[in-house]
Amino acid sequence: MAVSQRALEATGLPRLGRLARVREWWEQEHVFGYSLIVPALALLVGLVAYPFGMAIYFSLSDYWVGSPGEFVGLQNFRDIVGNEMFQQTVYNSFVFSIIAVVFKTVLGVWLAMLLFRDFRFKRLIRGAVLLPWVIPTALSVLAWGWMFDSLYSVVNWTAIHLGLINPPGPNWLGMTSYAMTAVIAVNVWRGLPFFAIIVLAGLVSIPREYYEAAEVDGAGSWGRFRNVTLPLLKPVLAVVILFSTIFTFSDFNIVQVLTRGGPVNTTHLFATLAYQIGLTGGNLGQGAAVSLFLFPMLAAIVFIQLRYIRRE
Amino acid sequence: MISRRRFLKSSAGALAGTSAAFLERPPAFAQKRELTFLTFNHFVPASDDELRRQAEVFAKQAGVTVRVDTIAGPQLFAKRAAQATSQSGHDLIVTGAADPFLYEQQLVDMGDLVAYLGDRYGGWYSFASQTCQTSSGWRAVPWFWVAFPGCYNEAHFKRAGLQAPKTWDDLLKAGKILKKQGNPVGIAISHCTDANISFWSILWCHGGKVLETDGKTPAINSDKAAQVVEWYKDLYANAMEPEVLSWDNASNNRFLLSGKGSWIHNAISPYVAAVAKSMPIADEINHHASPAGPGGIHCATTVNSLAIWKFSKNVSLAKDFIKFLFQKESYNSFITGGSGFNQPPLKSFAEHPIWASNLKYAMLPKEADYVHEQGWPAKPNAAVQLIVVNFVLPDIVAKAINGMPTKRALAWGEDQVKLALQGKLRTEGKG
Numbered sequence: 001m002a003v004s005q006r007a008l009e010a011t012g013l014p015r016l017g018r019l020a021r022v023r024e025w026w027e028q029e030h031v032f033g034y035s036l037i038v039p040a041l042a043l044l045v046g047l048v049a050y051p052f053g054m055a056i057y058f059s060l061s062d063y064w065v066g067s068p069g070e071f072v073g074l075q076n077f078r079d080i081v082g083n084e085m086f087q088q089t090v091y092n093s094f095v096f097s098i099i100a101v102v103f104k105t106v107l108g109v110w111l112a113m114l115l116f117r118d119f120r121f122k123r124l125i126r127g128a129v130l131l132p133w134v135i136p137t138a139l140s141v142l143a144w145g146w147m148f149d150s151l152y153s154v155v156n157w158t159a160i161h162l163g164l165i166n167p168p169g170p171n172w173l174g175m176t177s178y179a180m181t182a183v184i185a186v187n188v189w190r191g192l193p194f195f196a197i198i199v200l201a202g203l204v205s206i207p208r209e210y211y212e213a214a215e216v217d218g219a220g221s222w223g224r225f226r227n228v229t230l231p232l233l234k235p236v237l238a239v240v241i242l243f244s245t246i247f248t249f250s251d252f253n254i255v256q257v258l259t260r261g262g263p264v265n266t267t268h269l270f271a272t273l274a275y276q277i278g279l280t281g282g283n284l285g286q287g288a289a290v291s292l293f294l295f296p297m298l299a300a301i302v303f304i305q306l307r308y309i310r311r312e
Numbered sequence: 313m314i315s316r317r318r319f320l321k322s323s324a325g326a327l328a329g330t331s332a333a334f335l336e337r338p339p340a341f342a343q344k345r346e347l348t349f350l351t352f353n354h355f356v357p358a359s360d361d362e363l364r365r366q367a368e369v370f371a372k373q374a375g376v377t378v379r380v381d382t383i384a385g386p387q388l389f390a391k392r393a394a395q396a397t398s399q400s401g402h403d404l405i406v407t408g409a410a411d412p413f414l415y416e417q418q419l420v421d422m423g424d425l426v427a428y429l430g431d432r433y434g435g436w437y438s439f440a441s442q443t444c445q446t447s448s449g450w451r452a453v454p455w456f457w458v459a460f461p462g463c464y465n466e467a468h469f470k471r472a473g474l475q476a477p478k479t480w481d482d483l484l485k486a487g488k489i490l491k492k493q494g495n496p497v498g499i500a501i502s503h504c505t506d507a508n509i510s511f512w513s514i515l516w517c518h519g520g521k522v523l524e525t526d527g528k529t530p531a532i533n534s535d536k537a538a539q540v541v542e543w544y545k546d547l548y549a550n551a552m553e554p555e556v557l558s559w560d561n562a563s564n565n566r567f568l569l570s571g572k573g574s575w576i577h578n579a580i581s582p583y584v585a586a587v588a589k590s591m592p593i594a595d596e597i598n599h600h601a602s603p604a605g606p607g608g609i610h611c612a613t614t615v616n617s618l619a620i621w622k623f624s625k626n627v628s629l630a631k632d633f634i635k636f637l638f639q640k641e642s643y644n645s646f647i648t649g650g651s652g653f654n655q656p657p658l659k660s661f662a663e664h665p666i667w668a669s670n671l672k673y674a675m676l677p678k679e680a681d682y683v684h685e686q687g688w689p690a691k692p693n694a695a696v697q698l699i700v701v702n703f704v705l706p707d708i709v710a711k712a713i714n715g716m717p718t719k720r721a722l723a724w725g726e727d728q729v730k731l732a733l734q735g736k737l738r739t740e741g742k743g
Contacts, residue, residue, distance in 0.1 A: 065414055067416070084724070148558075173558035174554055174558030264710045277701075281702065282697055
C-alpha cells in the first residue's frame with residue numbers, strides 16, 4: 001500500500017491528466033457501450049460457445065476419457081443411430097417431452113387462472129406455488145423416489161387405503177409404462193409453477209375493459225376465456241412453451257435419480273444416455289454425439305416457434 | 313518416529329540434489345507441501361474417519377499436509393474425466409473397474425510399489441493383477457475389495473426348515489418355499505451395480521462368460537447363458553417379487569432390513585447398518601459364501617484401487633502415503649474402522665482378528681480366492697466398462713422376464729456387446 005501511495009505522490013498531476021484522458025476515452029458511447037457487453041460476451045463464449053465447440057470436436061473424434069482420439073468424421077453418429085438403445089431414447093424423449101409439455105400447458109393455465117382470483121393469503125400462496133421450481137431438483141426427486149419406492153411407496157399406500165387399487169399396487173419404477181408415467185408426473189410437478197407464474201403475469205397484463213366489453217356482449221366464462229384470455233395470452237404461452245420444451249427435452253436429474261434410464265432403457269433421455277455413455281462409460285466421443293442430437297431438434301423447435309411468435 | 317526437524321533436514325539434502333538435476337523446479341521450502349487425495353464417501357462412514365485420522369498421522373510424520381476429499385461415488389466419473397482433461401486436480405485418486413485401463417496414459421506406473429507391498433505382505437490375490445495391470449504395467453495399487461456373500465435372514469430360513477443355500481439351484485428351491493412363507497428372496501434385475509455383480513457371478517458359476525479372454529470376442533450368446541436366463545426367469549416368477557425390477561443399490565438392503573426379505577446377494581452393509589443402529593434384526597441376519605454352480609464357485613467384486621495422476625507434483629510423496637496406508641498397523645485399523653467391509657487384496661492382512669471375532673464374518677476372507685472383477689476372464693477394459701454402465705446384462709434378463717424369448721434377449725445382448733467393442737480406445741502399449 002505504502003509503495004503505491006508514494007508512487008502516486010511522485011507522479012502527481014501528470015498522472016491525473018492521463019487518468020482524465022482515459023476517462024474521456026472510456027466515456028465515448030461506442031467504447032462504453034461495447035465494454036458493457038464484454039462481461040456477458042465473455043460468459044457466453046466461456047460457458048456456452050466454448051463447451052459447444054468442444055462437444056462438436058469430441059463428437060467427431062474417437063475421444064475417450066483420459067485418451068485424446070483421432071478425427072473419425074461422423075462415425076460416432078453412425079454408430080449411435082444404429083444402436084437400439086439410442087433409438088429407444090429418441091422415442092422416449094418425444095413421448096416424455098410431448099406429454100409433459102401438454103400437461104404443463106393445460107394445468108399451468110388452469111393454475112394461473114386460479115391464482116389470478118382474489119382470495120385470502122393470495123401473496124403467500126402465489127409464492128408457495130413456486131416451491132417445486134425452487135427446491136434443488138436432485139433433492140425433491142429423491143423424495144419422489146421414496147414415494148415411488150417398491151417397498152415403502154406412499155403413493156401405493158394411500159391408494160390402497162383409499163380402496164383405489166389392490167395391494168401391493170404397481171411397481172412404479174420397475175414397469176415400463178408406470179416408470180414413464182412416474183418421471184412425467186415428477187417433471188410436470190416441477191415445471192408447473194414456472195408455467196403458472198409466467199401465464200399469471202400474462203393474465204395480469206390483460207386490460208379489464210376487454211372482459212367488461214365481452215360481458216356486455218353476453219359472453220359467459222368460457223366465452224371470455226376463449227375469446228379474450230386465450231388470444232391475448234398466446235404470445236406469452238408461445239414463449240413459455242418454447243422454454244419448457246427446451247427444458248423438458250434436456251431433462252437429466254429426474255430420470256437419473258429415479259430410474260437411471262431403466263427399466264430396460266425405457267426412460268432414458270438424451271442427457272442421461274449421453275452421461276452414461278460419455279462419462280460413466282468413458283466414451284466421450286459417442287456421449288457427445290448423443291447429446292448433440294438434441295441440438296438440431298431443439299433448433300428446429302425454436303425456429304418454428306420463434307417464427308410463430310413473430311407472426312403473431 | 314522421524315521428527316519434523318529431522319525430516320526437513322534430511323529432505324533438504326535430497327531436495328538440493330534433486331533441484332540440481334531439475335533446475336526449473338525450485339524446492340518448495342516456503343510453503344508446506346500438500347498432498348491431495350480424492351475418494352468416495354464410504355458406505356461405512358467410520359471408515360472415512362479412520363482414513364482421515366491416518367492421513368493426519370502421516371502428515372505429521374512427513375511434515376506435510378494431507379487433504380482427503382470425499383464425494384458421492386457416482387460423481388467420481390465426471391470428476392476423474394475433468395481432472396484428466398484439465399491436467400489438474402488431486403494427486404491421488406481412487407479408481408475402480410476399468411479406470412486403470414481408461415486412464416492408462418494418464419496414470420503413474422505403480423510396478424515398484426506393487427512389488428514392494430506384495431513381497432512384504434504375503435503376496436496379492438489373483439484379482440489384483442486382473443484389475444490394475446494393463447498391457448503397459450500396473451496403473452493402480454489395489455486398495456480394498458468388497459465381498460458379495462449371501463446375506464440371509466436365519467430366522468426365516470429356520471422357520472421354513474431350510475439351510476443356507478450352497479448353490480444357485482439350492483437358492484431357487486429355497487426361494488420357492490420362502491416366497492410361499494411370505495419371505496421372498498431378492499436379486500436386483502435393474503439399472504444398478506448390484507444387478508451387474510449378481511449376473512456376472514451367476515453366469516460364471518454356470519460356466520458362461522460375456523467376453524473371451526482376449527477381451528475382443530463376444531461370448532454372451534451361449535447355451536450356458538441361456539440356462540442362466542431361464543434360471544432367473546424361474547427365480548423371478550416363483551421366488552421373488554416384481555419389485556426387483558426397480559431396485560437401486562440400497563433397495564435390497566431395505567428389503568432385508570424390513571424383515572420381509574429372506575435372502576439377498578450383497579455386501580455385508582445391511583448387517584453393519586443394523587448393528588450400528590442397534591436394530592433387533594441384526595441378530596437374525598447372517599452371511600454365507602456366495603453360492604456355487606455347475607461351473608464352480610465364482611463371484612464378482614468391485615476392487616477399489618489407488619492411482620496417481622502423471623500431472624501430480626507429489627508422485628513420490630503419494631507413493632509414500634500409499635505405503636503408509638498399507639503398514640500392518642494402519643491397514644488393520646482400516647479394516648476395523650470399516651467394520652469388516654474393507655477386504656484386503658494382500659494375503660497376510662486376511663488374518664485380521666475381526667473375521668474370527670464374529671462368526672458372521674468367518675467366510676469373508678475366503679471369498680478372495682474366487683472373486684473376479686467384472687469382465688473376467690477378460691480384463692476390465694473399455695468395452696467391459698460400457699457393458700457394465702449400460703446395464704446390458706440385467707437388461708437381457710429383464711427383457712426375457714417381460715416376455716422376450718431367451719434366445720432373442722441374448723441375441724440383443726450380443727449386439728450390445730458388439731457395439732461396446734466398437735470403441736477404439738488407444739492404449740499406450742498399442743500406440
